[in-house]
C-alpha cells in the first residue's frame with residue numbers, strides 16, 4: 001500500500017453530503033417534534049423502515065462483504081451470492097474489489113505500516129480520514145485474485161448503482177421525503193459509521209482475550225451496533241470463522257442469521273471457530 005497524498009474528491013464529497021444529512025434530519029426532527037404518531041419528529045413507519053434497511057444493508061456488509069466474500073466463512077449458491085453482493089452495495093462502501101483488498105491488507109498488516117486504517121495513526125484516521133485519500137496498491141491483484149475470477153464481481157458496478165438507487169427510492173416510495181432522508185441517506189451514513197467503528201473503536205478500547213499481536217478488541221456495544229462485528233479480537237484470532245461472538249450471550253446478530261440460513265439450507269459448510277474449546281479466555285481483561 002502506498003499513500004499518494006492526493007485527496008479522493010468523489011469519496012470526500014459523497015461522505016460530506018451523507019454526513020450533512022444528519023444535520024438536516026436533526027432539523028427535520030426538531031421541527032416535527034411531538035407531532036402525533038411520531039418519535040423524535042419522524043413517523044413510526046419511517047423508523048421501522050430505517051431499522052429494516054439498517055438490518056439488511058448491514059447484513060450485506062457483515063454477512064456478505066466480510067464473512068463470505070473476504071473470509072470465505074461458509075458456502076452458498078449463486079443466487080444468494082448475488083443477494084449478498086446487492087445488499088452490501090446498498091451501504092455505499094465501494095465495490096467488493098476495493099473492500100476486500102482493503103480488508104485483507106488490514107488483516108495481513110494489522111496496526112503496522114501496511115494497514116490502511118490503524119487508529120495508531122489517530123482515532124479519526126482509523127475511523128474515516130484514511131479513505132479520503134488515494135492509495136496505490138501494488139499487491140491488489142494478488143490480494144483479490146480469487147474473488148475477481150468471478151464475472152459477477154468483476155461486473156459489480158451496474159448492480160451497485162441499482163442497489164444504491166433502490167436503497168433511496170424504496171423508502172421514498174413508502175414514506176415520502178422523510179423516508180428518503182432517514183431510511184435512505186441517514187441510514188447509509190449510519191451503517192458506514194457503524195462499520196468504521198469496528199476499525200477505530202474496535203482497535204482502541206475493549207477486552208483483548210486473545211494474543212493477536214495487534215490492537216483489536218471485543219466490545220458488546222460495537223457488537224450490538226455492527227450486528228456482531230464488535231467481537232473483533234476473536235475475529236483477528238481466527239479470521240476464517242464465520243461466528244464472531246463466541247459466548248452464547250454475545251450480541252452477534254449475524255451469527256443467529258447464519259444459523260437460521262443454514263437451517264433453511266441457503267448456506268452450508270460453516271467455518272466454526274478453531275479454538276472454540278477449553279483454552280478460550282473470553283473474560284480475561286474484562
Ligand SMILES: [Zn+2]
Nearest residue numbers: 106216232236
Ligand atoms: Zn481489525
Ligand SMILES: [Zn+2]
Nearest residue numbers: 071103235239
Ligand atoms: Zn475480517
